[in-house]
Amino acid sequence: MDPRVEKFMATIKAKNPGENEFHQAVHEVAESLIPFIEENPKYKHAKVLERIAEPERVILFRIPWLDDKGEIQINKGYRIEMNSAIGPYKGGLRFHPTVNLGILKFLAFEQVFKNSLTTLPMGGGKGGSDFDPKGKSDNEVMRFCQSFMSELSRHIGPNTDVPAGDIGVGGREIGYLFGQYKRLRNEFTGVLTGKGIDWGGSVIRPEATGYGATYFAQNMLETRGDSLEGKVVAISGSGNVAQFATQKVTELGGKVVTLSDSSGFIYDPAGIDKEKLDYVMELKNIKRGRIKEYAEKYGVEYFEGKRPWSVKCDVAMPNATENEVNEEEAKTLIKNGCYCISEGANMPSTPEAINAYLDAGILYGPGKAANAGGVAVSGLEMTQNSMRLGWTREEVDNRLQMIMKNIHDTCVKHGKQDDGFINYVRGANIGGFIKVADSMLAQGVV
Numbered sequence: 001m002d003p004r005v006e007k008f009m010a011t012i013k014a015k016n017p018g019e020n021e022f023h024q025a026v027h028e029v030a031e032s033l034i035p036f037i038e039e040n041p042k043y044k045h046a047k048v049l050e051r052i053a054e055p056e057r058v059i060l061f062r063i064p065w066l067d068d069k070g071e072i073q074i075n076k077g078y079r080i081e082m083n084s085a086i087g088p089y090k091g092g093l094r095f096h097p098t099v100n101l102g103i104l105k106f107l108a109f110e111q112v113f114k115n116s117l118t119t120l121p122m123g124g125g126k127g128g129s130d131f132d133p134k135g136k137s138d139n140e141v142m143r144f145c146q147s148f149m150s151e152l153s154r155h156i157g158p159n160t161d162v163p164a165g166d167i168g169v170g171g172r173e174i175g176y177l178f179g180q181y182k183r184l185r186n187e188f189t190g191v192l193t194g195k196g197i198d199w200g201g202s203v204i205r206p207e208a209t210g211y212g213a214t215y216f217a218q219n220m221l222e223t224r225g226d227s228l229e230g231k232v233v234a235i236s237g238s239g240n241v242a243q244f245a246t247q248k249v250t251e252l253g254g255k256v257v258t259l260s261d262s263s264g265f266i267y268d269p270a271g272i273d274k275e276k277l278d279y280v281m282e283l284k285n286i287k288r289g290r291i292k293e294y295a296e297k298y299g300v301e302y303f304e305g306k307r308p309w310s311v312k313c314d315v316a317m318p319n320a321t322e323n324e325v326n327e328e329e330a331k332t333l334i335k336n337g338c339y340c341i342s343e344g345a346n347m348p349s350t351p352e353a354i355n356a357y358l359d360a361g362i363l364y365g366p367g368k369a370a371n372a373g374g375v376a377v378s379g380l381e382m383t384q385n386s387m388r389l390g391w392t393r394e395e396v397d398n399r400l401q402m403i404m405k406n407i408h409d410t411c412v413k414h415g416k417q418d419d420g421f422i423n424y425v426r427g428a429n430i431g432g433f434i435k436v437a438d439s440m441l442a443q444g445v446v
């Protein structure tokens with residue numbers, strides 16, 4: 001390891017003990033940035049990277065709520081306000097039992113670079129709770145969201161901090177959160193994104209992350225004169241990102257053969273077509289069932305407790321969660337002929353898996369570039385809210401495609417090596433850093 005990176009990481013680990021995912025995210029960025037900063041001493045003397053790695057503010061609070069039995073439940077609530085150099089804090093809320101400070105700090109840190117890459121004026125933030133929405137009634141979810149927002153409302157606002165969805169937070173939760181904010185503040189405003197179309201939302205926001213990650217895969221393939229047409233695609237997850245990635249891959253002529261949830265994956269070699277995807281959407285978004293039921297309905301194989309990376313594919317899209325592709329799985333993917341990875345999830349590949357992709361010279365689009373379409377359309381939702389206007393699907397989709405293309409160009413600009421190989425990790429980290437760093441320099445020691 002580069003001794004400068006090692007020294008930097010020793011300080012990060014000492015200051016943030018036990019926050020393993022945060023260390024992992026910072027390490028990946030530091031490996032790209034420290035050599036770049038050495039070549040650009042203005043960033044070094046101003047300790048820009050050291051400042052970016054320290055949240056501007058961390059809010060931690062109690063969320064008491066009453067379950068359907070009338071019993072009091074208590075969860076932890078968080079909002080990490082990471083960096084506001086280029087705009088209001090912006091980033092999703094995650095409701096999942098694994099949520100802790102280290103996970104949200106990694107997500108907020110990634111968000112700073114991702115939001116910068118979109119070219120829109122958004123700082124970085126992330127929040128959430130260890131609340132588990134699984135098995136809860138709609139009323140319980142509503143009471144929880146109301147209690148969560150009772151505290152969060154003091155800290156956010158359309159010009160301050162604009163949360164959105166992430167794992168466990170979709171349209172239903174954003175609705176309850178928005179209703180409570182409006183009630184407390186007596187303000188109808190763009191304080192959240194991912195809102196319903198009838199009350200301030202943007203078309204294409206639900207689709208945006210999955211569509212964007214698919215456009216990014218297409219952009220990467222185009223650098224090799226290739227496309228998604230006729231490609232076999234393995235997708236993990238079966239939530240928001242996975243569903244709309246499946247839809248767009250299919251529209252572009254690819255064949256999606258896997259989906260998963262935390263219990264296992266289904267393998268459908270015939271491909272998950274529109275009708276089957278409609279079934280998945282109903283199963284996951286309305287019935288809130290398990291992906292196993294797909295295997296029962298369509299008579300395909302289900303692999304309990306397994307991830308889909310053993311399946312033969314050309315393209316893989318990890319769209320579930322962090323660290324869901326390890327070194328062995330990455331090597332299996334490559335061995336089976338996979339040559340393009342586009343990450344819809346945040347940090348789904350372990351550092352060893354990333355090294356395997358880079359060593360093999362395959363196309364690898366890291367999450368902070370490939371999944372930026374979601375937050376980008378959130379930024380477009382903020383724009384529409386400010387104008388009190390709504391754009392058409394065509395307008396928003398064109399802008400999304402343009403933004404993904406721009407992000408791809410930025411990665412090429414900063415990541416293309418002398419031998420022609422595009423290192424998208426380096427490209428995304430440097431490309432995301434420059435605008436934030438220059439803004440911090442311009443704004444003084446803050």
Ligand code: NDP
Binds near residue numbers: 238260344
């Ligand atoms: P959803 O809650 O809609 O879906 C999450 C999916 O991932 C579910 O299928 C879930 O299965 C699975 N999953 C969650 N945790 C685990 C786990 N520990 N192991 C295995 N599977 C798991 O979330 P999204 O689709 O919105 O988010 C997916 C990923 O995309 C996350 O990494 C998120 O941070 C990232 N992302 C999301 C954006 C958005 O706009 N929504 C934007 C950019 C990135 P189960 O139901 O069993 O829990």
Ligand code: 2IT
Binds near residue numbers: 376
């Ligand atoms: O990780 C992400 O970029 C998101 N969950 C979306 C954030 C947003 O503000 O739309």
